[in-house]
Amino acid sequence: MVLERVKQLASHLTGHSGPPHPFDPLTEKEIEKAVAIVNSEHQGLFYNTVTLWEPRKVEMMAWLADPDHNVRPHRVADVVAIGRGSKVYDGLVDLEEEKIVRWELTEGVQPLITMEDLQIVETVVRKDPGVIEQCRLIGIPPGDMHKVYCDPWTIGYDERFGSKVRLQQALMYYRPHVDDSQYTYPLDFCPIFNADTQEIVHIDVPKVRRPLNQAPPTNYHAEAIKANGGYRTDLKPINITQPEGVSFTVEGRILKWQNWSVHVGFNHREGIVLSNITYNDKGNVRPVFYRISLAEMVVPYGNPEHPHQRKHAFDLGEYGGGYMTNSLALGCDCKGAIHYMDAAFVNRAGESQIIKNAICVHEEDAGILFKHTDFRDDSCTVTRARKLVVSHVFTAANYEYCVYWILHQDGTIQLEVKLTGILNTYSLNPGESAGPWGTEVYPGVNAHNHQHLFCLRLDPNIDGSANTVFVADAAASDAPLGSAENKYGNAFYAKKTKLETQAGSVSDYDGSTSRTWDMANTNKMNVYSHKPVSYKLVSREVPSLLPKEGSLVWKRAGFARHAVHVTKYNDDQIHPAGRHVPQTSGDPSQGLPAWIAADPDANIDNTDIVLWHTFGLTHFPAPEDYPVMPAEPMIVLLRPRNFFTQNPAMDVPPSYSSTPSQVAAGKRGLSGVIDGMSRLAFGGGREKGGSLDQEV
Amino acid sequence: MVLERVKQLASHLTGHSGPPHPFDPLTEKEIEKAVAIVNSEHQGLFYNTVTLWEPRKVEMMAWLADPDHNVRPHRVADVVAIGRGSKVYDGLVDLEEEKIVRWELTEGVQPLITMEDLQIVETVVRKDPGVIEQCRLIGIPPGDMHKVYCDPWTIGYDERFGSKVRLQQALMYYRPHVDDSQYTYPLDFCPIFNADTQEIVHIDVPKVRRPLNQAPPTNYHAEAIKANGGYRTDLKPINITQPEGVSFTVEGRILKWQNWSVHVGFNHREGIVLSNITYNDKGNVRPVFYRISLAEMVVPYGNPEHPHQRKHAFDLGEYGGGYMTNSLALGCDCKGAIHYMDAAFVNRAGESQIIKNAICVHEEDAGILFKHTDFRDDSCTVTRARKLVVSHVFTAANYEYCVYWILHQDGTIQLEVKLTGILNTYSLNPGESAGPWGTEVYPGVNAHNHQHLFCLRLDPNIDGSANTVFVADAAASDAPLGSAENKYGNAFYAKKTKLETQAGSVSDYDGSTSRTWDMANTNKMNVYSHKPVSYKLVSREVPSLLPKEGSLVWKRAGFARHAVHVTKYNDDQIHPAGRHVPQTSGDPSQGLPAWIAADPDANIDNTDIVLWHTFGLTHFPAPEDYPVMPAEPMIVLLRPRNFFTQNPAMDVPPSYSSTPSQVAAGKRGLSGVIDGMSRLAFGGGREKGGSLDQEV
Structure with missing residues (x-):
């Protein structure tokens, strides 16, 4: 029942x-x-x-x-x-x-911090006598404690407290008015909260004190903009509509679009999970990926002063990208014809709760898909591209991550992450320099250098689960200039290095060779190129982990030490920094380093494997990032190479197509299939091309 | 008169x-x-x-x-x-x-090849007895010479012929039917054409002969797709409209949009030239760039067999990106509300000619510009971005380059180049391997490895013409882990290295440090950050030049040896591979290497400078690139850093904005400013958000 x-x-x-x-x-x-x-x-x-x-x-x-x-x-x-x-x-x-089929008391770990866990801290902080005293010392009278706010973070790891007590650190702020951005008023001390007893157990107070910032507020909400000159009035609407409906179908959570089929999952931690991704190649449904997700991330900050070393949030493993997901709104986060999916989670009390519109599914025009003109006669085919976007946005305290999983008609899968929201800030005294570990982005506001390092988990299923990874480097021929093999010195090729064992798979990015990684099925050759069918990981924002070897971050975020690790598939290996991340010491490192160390020689050639890719960016803040940061995008591509026997999108209806013989006979070609709505910007007319009859 | x-x-x-x-x-x-x-x-x-x-x-x-x-x-x-x-x-x-104020006979150079120059060759080739004989040898009877085609290229440089005679090399193809793609039928020999006498002066014939490909045609035009299963029918239209008109104005060729002002020029060689780019910063019109353009490019191919070393087209310097520009069509190349500009050129006879719709100007929605939600109360501001795109598309024989200059509201200038069109192909015998220098993309069709290396010329004018370039590398602190300065090992910073002389400016990309280059005005500090106002060059697709040092390509394309060169401004230095590029030997190298060698110690610190940036990609073809290649995009960003004192786009009307006090009072915030047209994909309804009244 x-x-x-x-x-x-x-x-x-x-x-x-x-x-x-x-x-x-x-x-x-x-x-x-x-x-x-x-x-x-x-x-x-x-x-x-x-x-x-x-x-x-x-x-x-x-x-x-x-x-x-x-x-x-x-x-x-x-x-x-x-x-x-x-x-x-x-x-x-x-x-x-x-x-119940398993029930274990797990010692010495702390599971992630939920939104409810976070919400409790601010109330406790405001009433704590020690916090009230510290506030008083930097210029906030006890009667103003309702103006004191905090962003509670997991403590990360603090060797003084270890892992047995569940702790949070409270990054402290102040709001002159409830609608002011608190990030302009960071407080210089840091209380530590015991989640079990719900009390403040310690306060980290810096040697050099920094009284409350005296700069005026800087805000970006509508009331502030209206009071400060108002909104610009020269932006005319762009309407995006699909009067005949969308081109995708949804059955349950299986999304079908343009030969693609994908199951759209979602969990509290990774957010969107795409599973059983297949491509219908002329009637042959071919598996591409069994499962892909953003599995982990870490955001180390670069200021060495205590206790800033604790600022290195694992936003997925310590808080959960799903738990922090926004409820999206039509026409705001996404534009056009939108399908939403909700997300259900448990709350602290054990009741289920729904985030409405957690996932957005929509199509976008994507510019030219392909084009060629014959210079002899102007015969031409031009076809526009479409993309399907499956997205969610999550808020990690001050920061926003907008995650877009994008399917393309040419067989490419793209992950785009846009970073926006508000910089994490710390206090700065008048005349004090923020450099070199940060930037004064507004008077008295120090935004510390930081990295955003994401770990993409790719479980390939390239025409089957027996797959192999090759490092591909663009390389000049070894033969010297002037030799018989390379007389003019112009020879170059793609140098492929097979990864054979777990330990041997650990590899870094090399921008000078435009390094990529091929996930291939060596049991199946492309009938034309005689090369294995593959998907290529193309990723260009791959910074080194800047915290030093042996540092707290290096130990805790083992996945971030290298661009790529490959492991033999294991059902229990989903989380590259471990299942429970808060308060891990990194001694020993959890997740990827442990799995590889446990079986360094495990074979990863022609078997079921997982590729873990760390990418991201290093952010040196600037005033243009404040008080709210314009979105900064980053992309990773998974591109079919030697997977298809031809461009798989040639049957996308063109905007225009004519042949040389049609041009010679004065006939018009096929045109106007897609768009008859475009107009000239001035004068209102149309030009030839789009207004021609449709012939399909 | x-x-x-x-x-x-x-x-x-x-x-x-x-x-x-x-x-x-x-x-x-x-x-x-x-x-x-x-x-x-x-x-x-x-x-x-x-x-x-x-x-x-x-x-x-x-x-x-x-x-x-x-x-x-x-x-x-x-x-x-x-x-x-x-x-x-x-x-x-x-x-x-x-x-006439200057008139010189210039010895030993060859100016670029025009479309008219190209068109002549095919007719000559078809009648040449030597060519007819070579065709016969590989299986084309003399009666079928009307089915023989050629893509005439400049000869590049061939030491046997030097620079004094104007030459072209004819890359030979065959079409079974006039509407078949010739690139499936490359011929194995290469005639050389004298443009002065209009005759074939030599034919390069390979040692190993490759008879005419016997594979069936593979085509992508409408007739071929219709004959081969037809077009997919599941793609519904997306309409993009601006019922109230566009948000930009055009006076002459000065384009104004969202605080930007830019003059849109165009020439036969670089195509689009953007000049006098300024940003109106709250009433203060601030210069940003004096002039930016794609100034040169080279496409070296990686097959060492004679005469393929000659395949390294300088598509701008040898043919002209403006001369090869497409006439664009509404709703095909660009979608929405479009403004076109025409281009006027001279022809061989000295008459002027117009390419209609050479340049497209239009706006696009650009997703989320910024967003932040307060996790305490769900107060939220979300603002959508808009971008302005100035674009042209040019056809270089087999290949298409789509060039998009994009202005963003956050002060970023973006160059996007999409590569599409058809791979350059060569013949391959049955059973012969294309590797490692190419890929068999279709039976008998060898697509050689190649690079696309573009040279972006940036003439910065960052609050004035006295500018300085710094290399910026993300770097860990020098202080060891455990030291007083870096106890936890997490310290990192942006290491800036000032470029002081022309010779000292030559720098390579470093992916491991996420290297960027700052164009700064050191005479003007950001009042908040106390750092010089600057624009940062962010470019991640920066392969090494793969032809070896001393090779023909290395000598001729000196600009491509390094990612960045900086020179002191000189009116006559526009073309980094020289003014006249065809048939240059590279002994000595023209353009950038010559300018720098002429004055290696020239000061580039705090003076009028030009930054030359080479970027691009290395293309190892695959069957999915054939018979027409899905567009592959590449981007370069110019980002304001410490240029503004805050996010310059905060006054862009939001989609939604609420404050904590509005949320607490149960009031709705400002909403629906931009878009009221979005709809649910299924069921046809709207959700709350977009349907609220506009309050601006």
Whole structure:
């Protein structure tokens, strides 16, 4: 009977009837069912996570191959709960057998900090006598404590406190008025909060004190702009409409568009997860990736003064990109014809909660897809591109990450991340220099240097799960200039180096060779090029990890030491900095370094593998990033190479196409297939081209 | 009287009355006037180039500073003409004084190859007995010579023929049917054409012969797609409209948009030239760049077999990105509300000719400009971005380059280049391997490895012409982990290295330090950050030049040896591979290496400078690039850093903005300013957000 209700709710959430797809996130009812089953055996818990325990790959691959006959993987909930005394329990609940199949007290770890965990701290801080005293010392009277705010972060790791007590550090701010940006008024001290006892257990106070900033507020909200000259009035609307509807379909959470099929999952931690990505190549449905996601990230700050070394947030592993996801609004975050998907999570009390419009799915025009003109006769084909964007936006305290997973018609998969929001700031005395570890972005406001390093988890399935990774470097021929093999010195080629073992897979970026990594199926050759079918990882924003070898960040964020690691597939290896990240010391390093060290010689050639790619950027702030930062985009491409036997998008209807014989005969070609709405900017008319009749 | 006609025509072309702006390209009448003046003194010439001789910078800066009182620079035509015997004349004609002010016979050079020069060769080739014999040897009967085609290239440089005779090499192809892509049928030999005598003077024949490809045609034009399964039918239209008009204005060729002002020039060689770029910073019109353009490019191919070393086209210097520019069509190349500009050039006979719609100007929505949500209360501001795109597309024989100059609201200038068109191909025998220097992209079709290396010429004017370039590298602190200065090892900073002399400016890209180059005005500090106002060159696709040191390409394309060169400004230094590029030997190297060698110690610190940036990509072809290549984009950014005192786009009307106090009071914030047209993909409804009243 419970199962019946689960099915009904799943139907409501996914827009189709029948049981949830095995990759579907847990529904509200499934979450509540899992909690009910746990509560029936264990009391006094508050809930940290109730999320889908994804099907084991071998079962899932079998089911995907023949869903009508093979066993459907059970729905299983992955539960993290916290009891009194910071006791952490990891459990699995089989929702179909309605029982707990694993329940463990896990010592010495701290699960991620939820939004509810965060919300509590500010209230405690405002009432703490020590905090009130510190505020007074820097110029905030006790009567103004309602103007004091904090962004509670996990403590990261602090050797004085270790991992056994659940802690947060409170980055302190002040607002002259409730609508003022607090980031202009950072306070110079840092209270430490015990989440178990809900009290302040320590306050880090710097040697040099920095009284409250006396600069006037600087704000970007509408009231502030209107009071300061108003909005510019010279921006005319651009309307984007799809009067005949969208070109994609959604069945449950399976999205189909332009030969692509992909299951759109979502969890509290990684946010969007794309699974079972296939491409219909002229009727042949070819697997491309089993699963891709942003699996982790770390944001180390570059100021060496205590306690800023603790500022290196793992925004996914310590807070959760899903938990922090925005509810999106039509015409604001996304424009055009939009399909939204909601996200269901557990709360502290064990109830399910919904973030409405957590995921946005929409199409965009993408400019010229291909074009060629014959210079002899002006015969020409020009075809416009379309892209499909699956996106979410999450807010990590001061900062915003906009994550766009993009499918292209040419077979490319693109990840774009836009960074926006507000810089993390610290106080600066008048006349004090912010350099070299930061920038004074506004009087009295020091924005520290930082890096954003993301870890992309790629589980390739290039025409099957037996895959191999090659490092590809653009290289000049070894033969010297003037030699018989290279008389004119112009010979160059793509040097491919096969990665054969886990330890041997660790590789860095090389901009000088335009290094890429090929995920290939060496069992299947392209019939034309005789090269293995592959997808190429093309990524150009790949900074080195700047915290030094042996440093706290280096130890905790082992994944970020190198651009690429490759591991043999293991169902339990999803989180490259470990399953529970807060308060890990990095002694020993969790996640990727541990997995590789455990089996350095594990074969990764022609087997089921996972490629982990760290990319990102180093941000040296400037005043133009303040008080709100214009979005800075970054992209990673997964490009088919030797995968198709020809350009797979040639059957996209062109805007215009004529042949030499049509030109010679004075006939017009095929035109106006896509767009008849474009107009001249001035004078209002149309030109020849778009106004011609459609011939398709 | 002649001048009167010039003014009338200028008015027709530029859409305003009055004399042309000194940066305006020559009008049709100005071209014809220049030719008339030359013809009155010199006969028997055919014309290669009649283009604007740009005003000397010192005169132009003075005029720009006070156009009402200072002397307006004269309109001067830069003329290149060719006489019998491959004699080359370089001349200047002052159109206001109506006289030739310079006329020189230039020995040992060859000016670029025009489209008319190219068109002649195919006819000659088809009738040449030697070519007919070579065709017969590889399987094309003499009766089928009308099916033989060629892409005539400059010869580049061939030591057997030198520079004195004007030569082209004919890359040979065959079409079974006039509408078939010839690139599937490359012929294995290469005739050499003398442009003076208009005859074939030599044929390069390979040792190993490769008979005509027997594979069936592969085409992408409409007739071929319709015959091969037809077009996909699941793509619904996306309409992009601006019912209230565009947000930019055009006066003559001065484009104003969102605080930007820029003069849009165009010439036969560089294509689009953007001059006198300024940003209106709250009423203060601040100069940013005096002039930016794509100044040169080279496309070296990596197959060492003779005569493929000659395949390294300088598409701008040897053919002209303006001369090869497409006439654009509404709704095809650009979508929305479009403003076009035409381009006027001289032809061989000295008449003026127009390419209609050579330049496209239009706006595009650009996603989220900035966003922040307060996690405490969900107060939120989200603002969408707009960009302005000035673009042209040029066809270099088989290949297309789509060039987009993009202005952003946050002060960023972006260059995007999309590569599309058709791969250059060579023949391959059955069973022969294309590797490692190429890829068999279709049976019998060998697409050679190649690089596209572009040279971006940046003439900064960052709050004045006295500028300085710094190399900026992300660097860990020198202080060791555990030291007092860097106890936790997390310290890092932007290491800046000032470039002081021309020779000392030569620098390479370093991906591991995310290297950028700052163009700064060290005389003006940002009042908040105390750092010099600057624009940062951010470029991530910067491959090494793969032809070896001392090779033909290395010698001829000196600019491509390094990512950045900086020179002291010189009016005559526009073309980094030299003024006349075809048939240069590279002994000595022209352009950048020569200028720097002539004055290696020239000061470039705090003076008028030019930064030359080489970027691009290395292309190892794959079957998905054939028979027409999906567009591959590349971008370069010029970003304001410490230039503004705050985010300059905060007054862009938001999509939504609410303050904490509005949220607390249950009031809705400012919303729906920009877009009320977005809709849900399924069900047709709207959600809250976009449907709220506009309050601005």
